[in-house]
Amino acid sequence: MALSSGPHSGQWLRTYRPVAAPRMRIVCFPHAGGSASFFRSWPQHLPADWEVSAVCYPGRETRMAEPAITSMAELAGRIADELAPRMTSRTVFFGHSMGASVAHEVAALLAGRGVAGPAVLLVSGRAAPHRLRRLGSGDDGLTDEELLARVGGLGGPGTEFLQDPELRELFLPPIRADYRLVEAYAEESKAPAVDIPLVAYYGTDDPDPVPDDVRAWAELTSDRCAARAFPGGHFYLVPHEAELVGDIRERLVALG
Numbered sequence: 114m115a116l117s118s119g120p121h122s123g124q125w126l127r128t129y130r131p132v133a134a135p136r137m138r139i140v141c142f143p144h145a146g147g148s149a150s151f152f153r154s155w156p157q158h159l160p161a162d163w164e165v166s167a168v169c170y171p172g173r174e175t176r177m178a179e180p181a182i183t184s185m186a187e188l189a190g191r192i193a194d195e196l197a198p199r200m201t202s203r204t205v206f207f208g209h210s211m212g213a214s215v216a217h218e219v220a221a222l223l224a225g226r227g228v229a230g231p232a233v234l235l236v237s238g239r240a241a242p243h244r245l246r247r248l249g250s251g252d253d254g255l256t257d258e259e260l261l262a263r264v265g266g267l268g269g270p271g272t273e274f275l276q277d278p279e280l281r282e283l284f285l286p287p288i289r290a291d292y293r294l295v296e297a298y299a300e301e302s303k304a305p306a307v308d309i310p311l312v313a314y315y316g317t318d319d320p321d322p323v324p325d326d327v328r329a330w331a332e333l334t335s336d337r338c339a340a341r342a343f344p345g346g347h348f349y350l351v352p353h354e355a356e357l358v359g360d361i362r363e364r365l366v367a368l369g
C-alpha cells in the first residue's frame with residue numbers, strides 16, 4: 114500500500130508533494146507542541162522521487178478539536194497501527210525532540226510485531242531514552258509559567274503566539290499534553306533496543322540534551338550509529354534545514 118494518496122494522507126499522516134511510486138520515504142515525527150507542517154518545506158531539498166510524510170498528532174492543525182494524547186504507549190501504538198500496513202524497506206523515520214522518542218518507540222513496536230520497520234532511524238535534539246531526565250518537579254510536573262519559560266527558551270517556531278493570551282489558550286493545551294507525555298516517559302522508559310542503523314543529530318549550543326546524552330543512542334542499536342552536530346540551539350534545524358536534509362539525503366543514498 115502506498116504511504117500517501119494525496120496532499121492529506123489521512124488522519125495520522127500528512128504528505129507534502131506526494132509521489133506515486135517513491136524511491137524513498139521519510140516519515141517525520143514533530144517535537145512537543147509541534148505539527149506536521151513543520152516539515153512542509155523538506156521536499157524541496159530532496160530528489161523528485163522521494164516522499165516526505167509527517168505525523169499529525171491529535172490536538173493540533175486539522176485535528177485541533179481532538180484531545181491530545183498524554184501516554185507514549187498510546188501515541189506510539191496508534192501510530193504503529195497506522196504505519197504497519199504501509200511500511201517498506203525504503204522507509205526511514207526522522208524525529209525531532211519528543212518526536213525522536215516517538216519514532217524510536219514506533220520502530221521498536223513494529224519490530225516486536227514482526228513488521229518491517231524503518232531502514233534507518235534518524236533522531237534529533239533528544240537524549241537517548243535511558244538518559245532522559247524530568248523537566249519539572251513534583252507530581253504535577255511543570256507549572257504553566259515553567260512550561261512557557263521552557264518553550265520560549267527553546268526558541269522554536271510559533272513561540273510568539275504564546276505571548277497573546279487568546280492564542281495561548283488555543284496553543285497551550287497540546288503543548289501541555291505533550292510535556293506531560295515527555296515527563297511520564299522520562300520516568301517510565303525501558304529504552305527498547307532496535308536492530309537498525311541510527312543517526313543522532315543535535316545543536317552545539319543546545320543545553321538539553323548535552324552531546325554525551327545524544328551520543329548514548331549508540332547503546333540502543335545493535336547496528337551502526339553515527340552522530341552529527343550543527344551550529345545552534347535546540348531548533349538548529351530551522352536555520353540549517355537545507356544542510357540537515359542534505360546530510361540525510363547523502364547518508365540514505367550511501368545505503369544503496
